[in-house]
Amino acid sequence: MRGDPQMPLRKVTVVGAGQVGATAAFIMALKQTADVVLIDVAEGIPQGKALDMMHARSIEGFGVTVTGSNDYGPAEGSDVVVITAGLPRKPGMTREDLLAANGAIVRSVIAEVRERAPEAVVVCVTNPLDIMTHLAWRASGFPASRVLGMGGVLDSARFAYFIAQATGAPVTDIDAVVLGAHGDTMVPLTRHSTVRGIPLAEALPAAAVAEVVSRTINGGAEVVSLLKSGSAFYAPGASVAAMVAEILGDTGAVMPACALVDGEYGLSGLHIGVPVELGCEGVRAVRQWDLDDAELAALRASAGGVADVLATLDLGV
Ligand code: APR
Numbered sequence: 142m143r144g145d146p147q148m149p150l151r152k153v154t155v156v157g158a159g160q161v162g163a164t165a166a167f168i169m170a171l172k173q174t175a176d177v178v179l180i181d182v183a184e185g186i187p188q189g190k191a192l193d194m195m196h197a198r199s200i201e202g203f204g205v206t207v208t209g210s211n212d213y214g215p216a217e218g219s220d221v222v223v224i225t226a227g228l229p230r231k232p233g234m235t236r237e238d239l240l241a242a243n244g245a246i247v248r249s250v251i252a253e254v255r256e257r258a259p260e261a262v263v264v265c266v267t268n269p270l271d272i273m274t275h276l277a278w279r280a281s282g283f284p285a286s287r288v289l290g291m292g293g294v295l296d297s298a299r300f301a302y303f304i305a306q307a308t309g310a311p312v313t314d315i316d317a318v319v320l321g322a323h324g325d326t327m328v329p330l331t332r333h334s335t336v337r338g339i340p341l342a343e344a345l346p347a348a349a350v351a352e353v354v355s356r357t358i359n360g361g362a363e364v365v366s367l368l369k370s371g372s373a374f375y376a377p378g379a380s381v382a383a384m385v386a387e388i389l390g391d392t393g394a395v396m397p398a399c400a401l402v403d404g405e406y407g408l409s410g411l412h413i414g415v416p417v418e419l420g421c422e423g424v425r426a427v428r429q430w431d432l433d434d435a436e437l438a439a440l441r442a443s444a445g446g447v448a449d450v451l452a453t454l455d456l457g458v
Contacts (some may be wrong), residue, residue, distance in 0.1 A: 293397025
């Protein structure tokens, strides 16, 4: 029942069987991307969700397996490890508290990945994304190519949806891209985003473009305010699954992703959303696009915010 019998069997471990992790796992199973291992500290949760997904096997006709576990044994030899483990911000918790709590979780996950899947590509999803991805990379000792974060695919998908709504064009005719940090300082690139090949600025009046940009930046917050508790997970899960498919397929697709910059765009020493060529080694290359002065300034301001937070952290590992 596998999609392509020529493809070698691949394994993706998803750490954190919560909303985002389980959604990503199910989408990857439906698409037969790889065998999936779901890991969580919560007893029974990864096992129960994996079993539930396997019950859908005959309905959806997927041949890959989903396995749930509280320990990392089944993760042995994974090709990709996705980290969605983390705590949401609770009342009374400062941003720094969350950084410390999720930082400790990401470190503990990376220690297991080093042990069980030392050749894996790590895709970080835990927020604050740019900080956690940098921390995961530092803690892993892996080459920078093998640790990246999922943020830009999601932000760009939201941008594309809002452009489609504003223009009436099918979303498949829209090419939208968001760079920068996965947060309020993200940089939706209106000049590089197109509707049927026409730049956004020509497809919509300036006020409508501004509105679309604002909804994109607030896209996650809008979902949170509707849900009342918890945050978005369908589009984040789909974004993870899309990135993993390109990595395993070694396709060379260019997607916005959180990667270590080393001089590109005048930035270095941090992880931030940039155009990345994806392959089986993770980041094949960070693409240097031709940004104008305003776009570069926005990207550098966004990176400045990430650098400020990184400076407050003890990255000793
Ligand atoms: N190891 C494994 N799993 C863990 C650990 C750990 N050390 N600590 C917490 N978890 C698990 C929790 O038990 C929970 O099941 O991580 C899961 C997180 O799931 P949710 O609370 O549902 O959060 P979710 O909405 O999936 O978001 C996960 O992704 O988008 C980001 O901001 C989001 O950082 C958050 C992460």
